[in-house]
Amino acid sequence: MATVSQPPATEQISVENPATGAVVGQVPILSADEVRALAERGRAAQPAWEALGFEGRARVLRRAQKWVLDNQQRVIDTIVSETGKTHEDALLAEIGYVGSAFGFWAKNAPEYLADEKIRSANPFVLGRKLVVRYAPLGLVGVIGPWNYPLSNSFGDCIPALAAGNAVILKPSEVTPLSSLAMEEAMRECGLPEGVYQVATGLGETGQALIDEVDMVMFTGSTATGKKVMERAARTLTPVSLELGGKDPMIVLADADLERAANAATYYSMQNGGQTCISVERVYVEAPIYDDFVAKVTEKVKALRQGAPGGPGSVDVGAVTFPKQLDIVSGHVDAAREAGATVLTGGHANTSAGGRFYEPTVLVDVDHSMACMTEETFGPTVPIMRVADAEEAVKLANDSPYGLAASVWTKDAGRGEAIARRIEAGAVCVNDAQLNYLALELPMGGWKSSGLGSRHGAGGIRKYARQQSLLVTRLAPKRDLHMFPYKAGTTGLLGRAMKLLYGRGKRD
Ligand code: NDP
Numbered sequence: 001m002a003t004v005s006q007p008p009a010t011e012q013i014s015v016e017n018p019a020t021g022a023v024v025g026q027v028p029i030l031s032a033d034e035v036r037a038l039a040e041r042g043r044a045a046q047p048a049w050e051a052l053g054f055e056g057r058a059r060v061l062r063r064a065q066k067w068v069l070d071n072q073q074r075v076i077d078t079i080v081s082e083t084g085k086t087h088e089d090a091l092l093a094e095i096g097y098v099g100s101a102f103g104f105w106a107k108n109a110p111e112y113l114a115d116e117k118i119r120s121a122n123p124f125v126l127g128r129k130l131v132v133r134y135a136p137l138g139l140v141g142v143i144g145p146w147n148y149p150l151s152n153s154f155g156d157c158i159p160a161l162a163a164g165n166a167v168i169l170k171p172s173e174v175t176p177l178s179s180l181a182m183e184e185a186m187r188e189c190g191l192p193e194g195v196y197q198v199a200t201g202l203g204e205t206g207q208a209l210i211d212e213v214d215m216v217m218f219t220g221s222t223a224t225g226k227k228v229m230e231r232a233a234r235t236l237t238p239v240s241l242e243l244g245g246k247d248p249m250i251v252l253a254d255a256d257l258e259r260a261a262n263a264a265t266y267y268s269m270q271n272g273g274q275t276c277i278s279v280e281r282v283y284v285e286a287p288i289y290d291d292f293v294a295k296v297t298e299k300v301k302a303l304r305q306g307a308p309g310g311p312g313s314v315d316v317g318a319v320t321f322p323k324q325l326d327i328v329s330g331h332v333d334a335a336r337e338a339g340a341t342v343l344t345g346g347h348a349n350t351s352a353g354g355r356f357y358e359p360t361v362l363v364d365v366d367h368s369m370a371c372m373t374e375e376t377f378g379p380t381v382p383i384m385r386v387a388d389a390e391e392a393v394k395l396a397n398d399s400p401y402g403l404a405a406s407v408w409t410k411d412a413g414r415g416e417a418i419a420r421r422i423e424a425g426a427v428c429v430n431d432a433q434l435n436y437l438a439l440e441l442p443m444g445g446w447k448s449s450g451l452g453s454r455h456g457a458g459g460i461r462k463y464a465r466q467q468s469l470l471v472t473r474l475a476p477k478r479d480l481h482m483f484p485y486k487a488g489t490t491g492l493l494g495r496a497m498k499l500l501y502g503r504g505k506r507d
Contacts, residue, residue, distance in 0.1 A: 011028065011029040012026045012027065012028055012029065013026070013027050013028075013029055013173050013176070013200065013201075013202075014026055015027065015082050015174070015175070015176060015177055016082075016174075017081050017082065017084060017354075018082075018083065018084035018174075018318040018319060018320050018321075018322075018354060018355045019080075019084035019306075019307040019308060019317060019318040019354040019355075019356075020084075020307055020352075020353055020354050021353035021354060021355075022353075024081045024082060024177070025081075025082070025176075025177050027176045027177075027180070027200040028200055028201070029200065029201040029202055029205065030199050030200060030201045030205050030208075031205075031208070032204070032208035032211075034199075035168070035199050035201075035205060035208040035209050035212055036208070036212055038168055038197045038199055038212075039139060039168065039209075039212035039213065041193075041194040041197065042139045042166035042167070042168055042194055042195070042197060043138060043139050043166065044194060045166050045192055045193060045194030045195045046136070046138055046139060046164075046165065046166035046195065048192055049161075049164060049165075049166060049191075049192055049195045050136050050164035050165075054109055054110040054113075054162075057106075057109075057161065057162055057164065058106035058107070058109070058110075058162070059190075060186075060189055060190050060191050061102045061103075061105065061106040061158065061161065061162060062102065062103065062106050063189035063190060064102055064185060064186055064189040064191070065099055065102030065103050065106070067185045067188060067189050068095060068098055068099055068102070068185065069095070069099055071185070072091070072095055074181075075090075075094075075095060075150070075178070075181060076090040076091060076094075076095060078177050078178050078181050079094055079149060079150055079178050080308050080317075081177070082149065082174070082175045082176075082177045082178065082320075083146065083147070083149065083175055083317070083318075083320045084272075084307070084308065084317045084318025084319070084320055084354065084355070085271055085272060085274075085308065085317040085318070085320070086308045086313070086314055086315065086316070086317045087308055087309075087310060087311045087312075087313065088311065088312075089270060089271045089272075089317065090150075091311075093148060093151060093270075093271060093275075094148060094149075094150040094151050094178075095150070096437075097148075097150070097151040097155055097436075097437070098150050098151060098154065098155055098158070100437070100439065101155055101158045101159075101439060102158060104439040105158050105159045105161075105162040105439075105460065106162060108439075108460075109159070109162035109163060109460055112457045112460045112461060113134040113163060113460060113461065113464060115131050115132070115133045116131065116132040116133075117129075117130070117131060118130035118131065118132060118468075123496075123500070124481075125470065127472070127473075127474065127475075128470050128471065128472050129469070129470070129471040129472075129473070130468070130469070130470055131468070131469040131470075131471070132466060132467070132468055132469075133466075133467050133469060134163070134461060134464035134465070134466055134467075135164075135464060135465045135467060136163050136164035136165045136463065136464055136465075137163075137165055137214040137215050137463055137464060137465055138165060138166070138214045139165065139166050139167075139168065139212070139213045139214050140157075140160040140165045140166070140167045140168075140213060140214065140215050140216075140217060140463055141167075141168050141169075141170065141209040141210060141212065141213035141215070141216045141217070142156045142157050142160065142167060142168070142169045142170070142216075142217045142218075143169075143170045143206045143209065143210075143216065143217070143218045143219070143220065143228065144156070144169065144170070144171050144172060144179070144219050144220070145172055145219050145220045145221075146172035146174045146175040146320050146321050147271065147274040147275060147276070147320060147377075148271075148275075149171060149172070149175035149176075149177075149178035149179060150178045150182070152219045152242070152276075153169055153171045153172070153175075153178070153179055153219070154169065154178065154179055154182045156217045156219065156454060157169055157182075157196060159454075159459055159460040159463055160217065160463040161191075161195065161196065162460065163460050163463040163464050165214075165463055166194065166195045166196070166197075167195070167196050167197070168197050168198070168199050168209060168212075168213065169196070169197070169198050169199070170198075170199045170200075170201065170205055170206045170209050171198065171200065172220075172321075173200075173201065173202050174320060174321055174322075175320065176198070176200045179198045179200075180198050180200070182196070182198075183196060183197070183198050203224070206228070207227075207231055210228060210231045210232050210235075210237060211231070211234075211235060213237065214237065214238075215237060215238045215239070215240070215462070215463065216228060216232055216237060216238070216239045216240070217239075217240050217242075217454075217462075217463075218239060218240070218241050218242070219241075219242040219243075219276075220242075220243065221243065221244050221375075222243040222244045222400075222401075222448045222449070225241040225243045225450070225451075228241065229241065229451075238462075239451065239452075240450075240451065240452035240453070240454070240462050241445075241450045241451040241452065242276070242443075242444065242445065242449075242450050242452075242453075242454060243276075243403075243445055243448065243449050243450045244276065244375045244377075244401060244403070244448070244449060245276050245277060245280065245375065245401045245402075245403025245404060245424075245445065245449050246280045246281060246372075246373065246374065246375055246399050246401045246403075247277055247278065247279055247280045247281075247401075247403055247404045247405055247406070247424070247432075248279075248280070248281050248282070248283060248392075248395070248396035248399075248405050248406075248422070249263075249264060249267070249279045249281070249282045249283070249405070249406045249407075249408065249432065250282075250283050250389070250392040250393070250396060250405070250406070250407045250408065250418065250422075251264070251282065251283070251284040251285065251288070251292060251408045252285050252389055252392075252407070252408060252409040252411075252414075252415075252418075253285040253286075253287040253288050254409050254410045254411060255288070255408040255409050255410065255430075256408070256410060256430075257288060257291060257292060257295065258295070259408075259430070260292065260408040261292055261295035261296050261299060262299065263279075263406075263408070263431070263432055264279055264282055264292075264296050264381060264383075265296055265299040265300055265303075265381070267279040267406075267432040267433055268280070268282075268379070268380070268381035269300065269303060269315070269316050269359050269379045269381070270433075271317075272316055272317050272318065272319060272320070272357075272378065272379050273328075273376070273377060273378045273379040273380060274319070274320060274321075274324070274377050274378065275433070276403060276404075277403055277404040277426070277432070277433050277436060278377075278433075279381065279406070279432055280375065280376060281365075281371075281372050281382050281384070282296075282381060282382065282383040282384065283384050283386045283391075283392040283395055283396065284383060284384070284385060284386065285386060285387075285388060285389070285392070286385055286386065286387055286388075289383075289385040292383070293343070293361070293363055293383055296361060296381065296383065297343045297344055297361045300344050300345070300359045300360070300361050300381065301344045301359075303315040303316050303359045304316070305317070305349075305356055305358065305359060305379075306354075306356070307352070307354055316359050316379050318354050318355050318356055319355045319356060319357055319378060322355065324377055324378060325348055325350075325355050325357060325378075327376065327377065327378070328348075328357045328376055328377070328378030328379075328380060329348050329357065330370070331369075331370045331371040331374065331376045331378075331380065332346055332360060332362065332371065332380060334369065334370055334371070335362055335365055335369045335370070335371040335382070338368065338369055339364055340362050340363065340364045340365045340369060340371070340382070341362070341363050341364045342360060342361070342362055343361040343362070343363060344358075344359070344360065344361050345357075345358035345359050345360030345361065345379070345380070346358060346360050346362075357378050357379055357380075358379070359379045359380075360378075360379060360380040360381070361380075361381055361383065362380060362381070362382040362383070363382070363383050363384075365382040365383070365384050366384065367395065367398060369382075372384065373398075373399065375401070389418055393418060393421050393422065396422050396423075396424075397421075397422065397423045399423075399447075400447055400448040401445070401447060401448055401449045402423045402424045402425060402445055402446030402447040402448070402449050403424060403425060403426070403445040403446075403449035403450070404424050404425065404426040404427065404428070404432070404433070404435070405419070405422045405424040405426075405427045405428075406427065406428045406429070406430075406431065406432040407419050407422070407427065407428075407429050407430075408429075408430055409429070409430070412429055412430065415429035415430065416429055423446055423447060424445075424446055424449075425442075425443065425444045425445045425446050425449065425450070425453070426441075426443055436455075438455075439455045439456070439459075440455070440456055441455055441456060442454075442455055442456040442458050442459065443455045443456075443459075444458075480492075480493065481493065
């Protein structure tokens with residue numbers, strides 16, 4: 001799977017399986033010159049791709065959709081080998097997402113990017129045809145993270161391609177193999193050469209890519225997102241940023257306790273907790289706090305962790321990114337030192353050559369601790385007792401992040417009212433994360449969690465230039481407002497404006 005089609009480069013990255021420590025591939029570190037060469041190739045290939053039209057492009061995307069499902073096992077094996085995630089995490093959140101996204105954008109791109117006829121109330125443009133149209137940007141750069149090499153790296157290329165752009169993807173240095181597998185897949189499915197290319201490398205490769213493209217779609221940490229925006233400012237290149245989060249879960253006293261406990265366990269531990277919209281902190285109303293903690297602890301204790309085998313072999317996989325193990329350990333150790341109690345887990349485990357952190361439940365936590373305020377991005381669930389919903393909302397909003405959140409209560413109306421008070425781009429009531437599967441719903445962070453969004457109309461229009469057209473067919477030789485200015489006409493125009501905008505009383 002680790003076929004590399006770029007020009008030869010001197011330096012290489014060894015790709016490691018985080019669950020075993022085995023080296024599973026080698027990819028080149030592309031220099032700025034090599035990225036420029038890819039960009040030239042992409043720009044040369046783009047016009048023919050655009051000229052295929054929505055139908056022609058959709059045919060290729062639908063073929064690719066089938067390819068991913070037909071080659072499911074092969075793709076899952078590649079993802080698992082470079083991330084250490086479980087078979088199910090790769091199937092549900094990567095194959096499932098991309099399988100759905102190919103069809104969604106193939107079907108909806110024509111409608112989202114169709115010409116829009118506009119009506120204006122301004123009498124000065126009466127009788128003119130007003131249209132908004134969307135044209136592809138040209139060359140889009142996608143820079144992706146390591147936690148979802150297929151969904152969050154390649155997944156963002158799909159709408160960019162559907163819109164008629166050429167795309168260069170810079171995957172994370174630790175998980176480049178899935179993106180390269182898709183290069184092979186897209187070629188097999190008839191995508192013209194050069195329309196989708198992969199620029200493997202480190203952060204510098206990402207920086208070089210920003211200099212070459214017409215728009216950057218970035219997913220990653222808030223710190224790197226700021227660097228991306230700074231670099232893009234040099235060339236006034238637009239950016240869309242999907243960044244980190246510290247997603248709160250609020251459990252009210254009337255919640256379905258069993259469902260809430262199952263959800264807290266699943267959405268904090270799924271993908272080893274390495275999901276931007278994972279449950280990162282939990283606030284529970286006092287009357288049910290003890291029962292909730294007992295249930296979650298029991299469920300987390302029962303989780304099986306280890307090197308992923310086939311389906312159903314383990315529940316929680318490895319820590320994909322080497323540095324992440326130190327961050328997770330650091331948050332748990334610091335919390336423990338500051339008075340938190342670890343009810344289960346609480347240790348790193350690298351004894352068998354892989355990189356794991358035990359599924360961990362933390363209580364006696366508060367906002368003086370990093371585990372409640374900074375992105376942990378590991379299999380940990382810190383749970384805090386709150387007096388009431390008011391305190392929960394206040395604490396949920398006490399964060400620089402605003403990516404996603406969830407509220408749990410049997411009173412759905414009250415849950416929705418609380419959801420509207422949470423400062424986050426997406427809030428679920430009695431669910432978490434599922435909003436991400438509704439590709440019709442925009443998904444984007446507030447505050448330090450991002451800029452712009454993916455999914456919905458905005459998720460593809462960002463890959464297009466918007467152009468306004470005004471077309472006049474029938475008109476006099478000279479409009480009233482044209483030269484030469486005459487006192488009589490000016491007076492008439494003044495009275496017309498009064499009539500239009502100045503009538504009636506104001507408060
Ligand atoms: P990073 O920010 O470390 O890296 C993201 C990508 O940017 C990688 O490809 C990285 O390359 C590249 N990069 C690094 N430095 C630069 C630079 N100066 N200029 C351009 N590109 C650069 O994020 P992680 O890979 O650690 O991903 C985890 C983060 O992603 C978490 O914060 C998570 O919340 C967030 N995320 C957000 C999502 C969302 O939808 N909001 C979804 C998924 C993840 P390299 O790997 O080679 O350093």
